[in-house]
Amino acid sequence: MEWFYKFPHMDDDALRNLKKAIDEGFRAFTRAYGDTIESMFSPLQSFLLAADRFMTQTPWPIITAIILTIAWFASRSVKIVLSCLITLLLIGYFDMWTDTMRTVAMIFVCTVLSIAVGLPIGILMARSNGVKRVVNPILDVMQTMPSFVYLIPVVMLLGIGRVPGLIAVVIYAIPPMIRLTDLGIRLVDKDVLEAADAFGTSETQKLFKVQLPLALPTIMAGINQTIMMALAMVVVASMIGVQGLGQPVLKAIANQYFTLGMFNGLAIVGIAIIFDRVSQAYGKRLQKHREIVHG
């Protein structure tokens, strides 16, 4: 009756050997291809470095002006621009400017990468149920797998540094981008699609003139989610060497520096709110012509 009280599991030796085999296989793979893969990511590295350098080396008034200008054009709201200004001034006054800029640079690159990879995958998913069936479970894994788990192979392959950190963040943050692109395109009004067909649009014309523009508000919601999730990963990414607001937080955890952790944590919250409000306001402005004014 032992099997009844204790789950009959794989033989201990066999299990150990299996784990060992997988580990060794992956280690061999890393040794063989690690450098190649690393060099494949070198453009990403330069992009990241350039963004980082730009954000940290440009004098702060110019950066502030740029951020406020973007906020204005995206939201056309004085209130949002003013709150951006106050948040940035507070962050600077409490001496977290450089770290914040590093994080912003990181989030920026991460968002660009997520859009560049996520948008085409989302489009493919919307066009084919087959692709959707394959991609969906992968996204489920990406979203639910604890991020520390996939940090292991990433670090084994690429070592410690910005690029592996970036990849870890992207893996975590890209699913909403893909899912909402797919959803946005699938939700496009069938009547409008039929009209596009009736006028003889090619597939490309239909995609760029009808589907993507009409899906854009939903896609914007995806970008917003991606940014938020990327920010949530900042502290985890700092464990593998990503600089920015995450590192002081990590230090605070290790040494129980309450105030240090609090300040940097609040700075992350501050920029999260800036990003969120600005991108949501932009998404809303995109919807301006969709609401029914006349009954």
Add this chain to the structure above:
Amino acid sequence: MAEQGLGGIAVRNLYKIFGADPAAYVDAVRNGLTKTELNDAHGHVLGLRDINLDIKSGCIQVIMGLSGSGKSTLIRHINRLIDPTAGEVLVDGVDVVKMNKDELRNFRRHQTAMVFQKFALLPHRSVLDNTVFGLEVQGIGRSKAIDVAMRWLERVGLKGFEHRYPNQLSGGMQQRVGLARALSNDAPVLLMDEAYSALDPLIRMDMQSVLLDIQNEIKKTIVFITHDLDEALRLGDQIAILRDGEVIQQGTSQDIVLRPADQYVANFVKEVNRGRVVQVEAIMAPLRSRTGGEQPTIPANVTIEEAIRALVSAPDGDVTVVDPSGKPVGTVSFRLLAGAMVNSREVEHRSFDAPAIVA
């Protein structure tokens, strides 16, 4: 353009069955399997059965039917938004069903334009950008496309609204945009799928006038779908009535009103304002031998309503009906006209008894 002498549209033995394996049941349907049997026994829905239509170039063909009659399915076969299960759709002699992807795309870009019941405008584009859509798809340069679009926007009465967005317009105005978008394509075939069904009655009348006005100029081949008999009678040079996927009657508005093919059509026709449809020719009494030349005359092809309007100011007595060459062909009286208006039995009999005059 229409002047290039489009050969019109011909639909031949068209069948459409919806379901998992439609081709398997075509023969059974050809041999008389009914819609209900097909649905009950095989779970397939019969959309269209043996449709044959000849639409002459430059005419307005109305296809009328209630919801579920297959009329919207039928119009979508003309530009093959729906593929038929069997049959041919010849537009200008070319079978649309046999076109490959590229041919079909070109055909849709240049030969047809379509107006939709729910307008189907692009909400993110201004009125002007919506109107140039078809031309943009054809690859025509922006400035030329805008010229064309502006001309049609003005023609449908939307000058000054070109930078508005669809959601800022009323339904009637949105459909004007839909019409301008279709007309800008300058395609010989214009497909209108319940284009006015979503509009208020007054605006609908207004849009019908706009269409008739424009049609006088452009002479396109228009296929117009409606569930409204009054609209059908007002617009259609030819009307086809569809029921359960079958054409049950084809003809001019007079044919439909005076000689309904069955009880179903007769029920429809009962409520129609006959005065606006039936022409004097159809109800006049035979010429009496002693008609004098002094009597007032009236052309044979005016409607009863117009004849009454003319007779109100004329002296009492019979009026002579003359054909286009001025030759007397019959007489009408006020009483006869009024009787025809209110659909009295006697008049119906008379028109049935004398079919020759309604050639």
